Amino acid sequence: MQDFIAATAKKLGVDEAIVRKGVSIVLGFLKSKLGDTDFAPLLEKLPGAAALLSEQAGETSSEGGGMLGGLMKAASSVIGGDAGATLGLTGDLQNAGFRLDQLGQFGSSMGELLKEKAGSEVVDQITEKIPELKSMLE
Numbered sequence: 292m293q294d295f296i297a298a299t300a301k302k303l304g305v306d307e308a309i310v311r312k313g314v315s316i317v318l319g320f321l322k323s324k325l326g327d328t329d330f331a332p333l334l335e336k337l338p339g340a341a342a343l344l345s346e347q348a349g350e351t352s353s354e355g356g357g358m359l360g361g362l363m364k365a366a367s368s369v370i371g372g373d374a375g376a377t378l379g380l381t382g383d384l385q386n387a388g389f390r391l392d393q394l395g396q397f398g399s400s401m402g403e404l405l406k407e408k409a410g411s412e413v414v415d416q417i418t419e420k421i422p423e424l425k426s427m428l429e
Contacts, residue, residue, distance in 0.1 A: 292339030299400045309388035310397070314340075315347035316383045317401055324421050333417075336409040377423040394427075402428030 296314065300307040318340055322330045334340050384394055405414050405428065418425040 292337065292343065295400075295404050299397065302400065303389075303393050303396060305388065305393065311343065312347075312387040313384050313389060313397055314401070315343040316380065316387055318344050319347050320380050320383075321417065321421075325417065329416075329420070333405070333409050333413060336413075337404075338408075377421075377427070398427035399429060 292314070296307050296310045300310045303310070318334075318337075321333065322344065325333075334344075381391075381394060384397070385391065389397060402414060405417070414428060418428065
């Protein structure tokens with residue numbers, strides 16, 4: 292996992308701590324949407340992912356990220372459902388330190404990681420259950 296974090300940070304020109312936080316946010320989102328039963332096999336195929344989730348669980352949520360991040364979070368609660376949750380994910384990633392223009396590249400890097408470690412079939416199952424993620428993970 293550390294290799295992925297370092298390579299992605301270099302590619303995006305951001306600190307590794309931002310990518311590390313972003314990965315833990317995405318994993319936490321997947322866990323909340325997939326449930327423990329469907330998430331456990333994915334977690335097993337991602338070395339270091341459990342530790343990242345533990346780090347995230349130990350942190351307290353902050354309300355940073357600027358005005359756009361706050362607007363995304365507010366819009367997510369108004370829209371509701373998976374579309375609202377995806378907007379909330381965008382806001383969380385911005386709060387972690389990503390700029391909006393970096394999210395596409397970060398998302399596609401996460402998609403590549405998931406395909407490499409867990410297989411395309413698993414990514415397809417994820418996007419079937421959470422269709423709004425399909426464009427983010429491509």
